[in-house]
Amino acid sequence: MSVAILGSLLPAGIPGVRRWMGANALAILGLVLFSLQRVAPAALSILAANGIFAVAVVLVLEGCRQFFGLKPAVRSAYAGCALVLAGIAWWTWGRADVNARIVLVSVFHAWIYAAIGWTARRHRPPGRRRYSYRFVTIASWLGAFGHASRGFVYAAGWGGHASLLHATPLNTAFLALGILAPSALSIGMVMLAHDRLAQRLERFANIDDLTGALTRRAFVARAEALLAQARRDRTPLSLAIVDIDHFKAINDHYGHAAGDRALKRFGRLMMVSMRASDLFGRLGGEEFAVLFPGTRCADALARIDAVREKSRFDRRTPDVDDADADAPRPVTFSAGVDEYRAGETLAELMARVDAALYAAKTSGRDRVVIAA
DSSP, X not given: OHHHHHHHHGGGTOTTHHHHHHHHHHHXXXXXXXXXXXXXXXXXXXXIHHHHHHHHHHHXXXXXXXXXXXXXXXXXXXXXXXXXXXXXXXXXXXXXXXXXXXXXXXXXXXXXXXXXXXXHHHTOOTTSOSHHHHHHHHHHHHHHHHHHXXXXXXXXXXXXXXXXXXXXXXXXXXXXXXXXXXXXXXXXXXXXXXXXXXXXXXXXXXXXXXXXXBOHHHHHHHHHHHHHHHHHHTOOEEEEEEEETTHHHHHHHHOHHHHHHHHHHHHHHHHHHSOTTOEEEEEETTEEEEEXXXXXXXXXXXXXXXXXXHHHOOXXXXXXXXXXXXXXXXXXXXXXXXXXXXXOOHHHHHHHHHHHHHXXXXXXXXXXXXXX
16 A cells, blocks of 8 residues: 555656555565465565565665655665675574574664654654644654564563464464564655655645745734734834835846846845845735834834845846846845734734835835835
């Protein structure tokens, strides 16, 4: 089931999915070979089966690292695979010792499962819901605990000298764990992939791809929350509405591609000029809004005016302009600014600031005006 679901997600290009799919396919093959222990040669049902399962769990770890933006290759893990195969070969044909084989394989799997759990816990993207990442962490660490317990039991000699498929209570428990742990982990991989898809959809819904600003709907929703907080805490909050000057003329004269480059450059200029606490949104077309929490009107005006002055320079600024050198320059803007007044709604504040923006445009553009 996991192979089928992960296969359906391949076109989405989610990092790690291809490795997870390969790991599940190898796990299926490994389980089939394990089940042939009484009819197939040991080289196939023991050595090859354990080797395939070892590579499968390493692929899961690599997929997790790739999913979280880390370097996927783990050389130490593949060195561990080689060590496991060498040990199994020695304790099968050199000096037969079933318990030693079990301890070696258990320690290796416990190590890889613990690494998977740590990776999922340590690198969860900020702001994402914790459920999927906790599920993977807990499933991995339970798998690590089960394999470590199995290794300890057989190292202490409490498991006897039974092969994997002998029907002892310990073998039954550990075999069940060996089947359930990879299955739970496979479910966790699917959950992570779906969370990444949800993250992309949320970004498409909330972030304007061209400018990096919040969409109008997302901006209004977050601004309402910040306004309610300012009302509750009795702290200042200011709003600026910004409109790029003569944007229609840019589109008409240079073409829409040049207009898009101008919007992109303006968006990046705003992003590098804002504090982390400020809210930047695109209201539509060439009109933007900036919400300044904890800021008086005079301070908000000074900050927007500083950005306006910076935008007027007909020169390259490395922190803002890079591949957009052919966009029309200079690109100026007009803005209206005002501070939240007790008891008013966001719509009332926006209407007043919009009127100030209209006054800035009718009085010559390329200026910032405080609402009357």
